Amino acid sequence: MLKKRIVFATENEGKMKEIRKILEDPKVELLSLREAGIHADIVEDGETFEENAAIKAREIAKLTDAIVLADDSGLEVDYLHQEPGVHSARYMGYDTSYRVKNQHILDLLKGVPEEQRTARFVCAIAAALPEGQVLLVRETIEGMIGYEERGEGGFGYDPIFYLPEYGCSTAELSLEKKNELSHRGKALRRMKEKLEEYMG
Ligand code: IMP
Numbered sequence: 001m002l003k004k005r006i007v008f009a010t011e012n013e014g015k016m017k018e019i020r021k022i023l024e025d026p027k028v029e030l031l032s033l034r035e036a037g038i039h040a041d042i043v044e045d046g047e048t049f050e051e052n053a054a055i056k057a058r059e060i061a062k063l064t065d066a067i068v069l070a071d072d073s074g075l076e077v078d079y080l081h082q083e084p085g086v087h088s089a090r091y092m093g094y095d096t097s098y099r100v101k102n103q104h105i106l107d108l109l110k111g112v113p114e115e116q117r118t119a120r121f122v123c124a125i126a127a128a129l130p131e132g133q134v135l136l137v138r139e140t141i142e143g144m145i146g147y148e149e150r151g152e153g154g155f156g157y158d159p160i161f162y163l164p165e166y167g168c169s170t171a172e173l174s175l176e177k178k179n180e181l182s183h184r185g186k187a188l189r190r191m192k193e194k195l196e197e198y199m200g
């Protein structure tokens with residue numbers, strides 16, 4: 001069987017493991033940038049998650065004949081006018097620890113009542129196809145900013161992202177449960193459906 005080559009534009013092996021679990025398919029050879037031998041420094045200067053994912057996918061697609069997937073994700077806090085948003089990774093500086101970033105957000109929301117603490121994680125995924133077309137999906141998980149850091153799992157802003165209906169933060173979910181509910185898990189599954197339609 002001739003396998004379709006798909007490159008996922010990430011150098012993060014942890015993310016790649018998640019992605020593999022969801023996109024795994026006997027018809028597909030899925031490669032990270034490292035595995036595809038591609039190195040590129042891309043400036044993600046779009047104003048939306050979709051723009052950034054599309055920029056990344058298009059730029060990498062110039063370097064390979066494979067289908068290229070790229071994602072962009074982040075946290076939108078409504079009380080902070082959807083910040084940190086597309087700046088989530090570089091918020092307060094790339095090298096600032098998430099302990100500090102999370103505490104800062106908790107401080108900014110000190111005294112803010114529950115109904116104004118709404119927030120969401122967003123994930124956009126773009127697929128640049130060899131013919132030049134770009135497929136896009138965007139998914140979210142809705143929650144709220146908690147009152148303290150909770151949980152040891154996950155990464156980034158997970159300890160302050162509280163899911164009222166589960167009574168815990170996303171840092172307290174098992175990996176399987178987080179994948180089932182998360183912005184990234186949902187976006188990956190939708191992109192998988194779109195790619196299956198495209199590949200026939
Ligand atoms: P990127 O999409 O890899 O550029 O990641 C953007 C940033 O958004 C990450 O560095 C985290 O700060 C934040 N982020 C995205 N998804 C999650 C998540 O599932 N949990 C916690 N933080 C996240």
